[in-house]
Amino acid sequence: MKTWLALLSALPLVAFAAAQEKIVALGGDVTEIVYALGAQSSLVARDSTSQWPQAANDLPDVGYLRQLNAEGILSMRPTLVLASDQAQPSLALKQVEQSHVRVVTVPGRNDLRVIDEKVRVIADATHREAEGEALRHTLRQALAALPTAPLNKRVLFILYHGGMTAMAAGQQTGADAAIRAAGLQNAMQGFTRYQPLSQEGVIASQPDLVVISQDGVNALGGEENLWKLPGLAQTPAGRNRQVLAIDDMALLGFSVRTPDAIQKLRAKAEQLP
Numbered sequence: 001m002k003t004w005l006a007l008l009s010a011l012p013l014v015a016f017a018a019a020q021e022k023i024v025a026l027g028g029d030v031t032e033i034v035y036a037l038g039a040q041s042s043l044v045a046r047d048s049t050s051q052w053p054q055a056a057n058d059l060p061d062v063g064y065l066r067q068l069n070a071e072g073i074l075s076m077r078p079t080l081v082l083a084s085d086q087a088q089p090s091l092a093l094k095q096v097e098q099s100h101v102r103v104v105t106v107p108g109r110n111d112l113r114v115i116d117e118k119v120r121v122i123a124d125a126t127h128r129e130a131e132g133e134a135l136r137h138t139l140r141q142a143l144a145a146l147p148t149a150p151l152n153k154r155v156l157f158i159l160y161h162g163g164m165t166a167m168a169a170g171q172q173t174g175a176d177a178a179i180r181a182a183g184l185q186n187a188m189q190g191f192t193r194y195q196p197l198s199q200e201g202v203i204a205s206q207p208d209l210v211v212i213s214q215d216g217v218n219a220l221g222g223e224e225n226l227w228k229l230p231g232l233a234q235t236p237a238g239r240n241r242q243v244l245a246i247d248d249m250a251l252l253g254f255s256v257r258t259p260d261a262i263q264k265l266r267a268k269a270e271q272l273p
Contacts, residue, residue, distance in 0.1 A: 021126060024076055026065045027084025029255035030106050031056050033119055034082065036135055036256045039126040045076040047087075052249060052257075070095035082122060084108045108254075110177040115139055115254050135256070142259035146266070147183050153269040154187040155179045156207035156237065158229070159194055159248075160216035166229050167194040168201070174252035175211070182266040184209075202231030208272050210237045211265065213248035244268045 021042040025031040031050035034040055045060040047068075062072045065087040073081060073096050081096055085108040097103045104125045107117050116136050123132020157175035159167040169175035170191040179186045187207035188195075195201075212226065220226055223243060232238040244265060250257040251265065 022077060022079045023126070024062060024073055024078040024081045025050055026062075026068070026081065026087050027106065027108070028052065028249040029108070029118060029253040030082050030084050030122065032249075032253065032255045032257065033122045033135075034126065037119075037123055037126060037128045037131045039122075039128055042080075042126065044078060045073070049249070052247070066090075068092035070099075074099055074101070080104065080125060082106055082125060110172070110174040110252075110254065112143055112177070112181050112254065112258070115143070115256075115258060118255065139256065139259065146181065146259060146262055150183050151266070151269055152185070153208045153272055154185045154206060155182075155209050155211055155265075155269070156187040156202070156205060156235075158197065158210060158212045158216065158226075160212060160219060162219035166197045168197050168205075169194055174254065177254075178251050178258070178262055178265065179211075182262045182269065184265070184269050197230050199230035202229075203234050205235070207235050207237045208240075208242060209269055210243045211251075212243065212245060214245040215248070217243075217245045240273060242272055 022044045023034065023042045024045045025034050025043060026047045028049040028051065031046050032052060034043060035053055043059055045062050046056055047065040048061050048063060049065055050056050060076060063069060065084060068087060068090055070092040078101055081101060081103045083093055083103060083105055085105050087093065088105060093103050104121065106121050107114050116139065119132050119136050119139065123129055157169035157179065159169060168188045170188050170193055172192040173194060176186045187205040210232065217223055217226060226243060227233050227238050246261060251261040
């Protein structure tokens with residue numbers, strides 16, 4: 001799929017029929033869709049997970065979406081808060097609503113089908129229904145083009161940020177859903193959510209490919225240090241040095257960039273020995 005910028009350039013300019021909203025976006029997926037719909041001029045703030053596109057970083061940051069502060073949000077004087085349901089339940093958002101600010105919850109399931117729903121909800125909330133229809137059509141085409149044939153390759157997704165323990169993605173995670181959407185197998189079975197890497201577990205999982213965020217690679221001090229994590233050197237991925245460094249929000253955010261990210265994951269897996 002072409003980037004959403006190509007779609008955006010084809011969209012008509014939005015007439016100012018409705019009063020100009022002042023929007024706080026909470027969730028990297030939410031913010032990306034706001035930009036894809038051409039509604040970014042209404043943004044007055046975003047949360048710390050909203051780092052793409054680069055221009056979003058120029059907006060005031062109201063904090064992490066699971067540790068929100070009502071005063072910080074209200075100081076932006078918003079008329080609308082678009083909040084991923086990953087931020088719920090939230091006492092801060094209840095306080096925002098009690099201050100007569102409209103809060104719209106955007107679904108956040110780990111499921112490719114949720115992308116269409118997210119776009120529809122945000123397009124309706126921002127009065128960009130026509131742009132939403134066009135974006136939904138483009139994304140449906142991109143999702144329909146994803147490979148569906150299973151490929152017998154095992155993928156280990158590692159979550160790592162500086163100062164934390166390296167974690168492996170089990171079932172019921174965005175990583176597991178993305179891996180399966182690419183027609184691949186999650187190497188980690190038998191547990192849900194994220195669990196600390198263990199040498200025994202990693203060796204037993206025998207991944208063909210390791211997927212980790214580029215920020216995670218940087219936090220480790222480079223790719224060479226990745227293979228020093230427990231057990232990795234004793235797996236097919238470790239022996240063949242097979243790693244895909246990705247933008248984790250693109251892959252796991254189930255937003256406008258996710259079809260491209262899944263295509264890249266599949267393409268990498270198809271190149272494996």
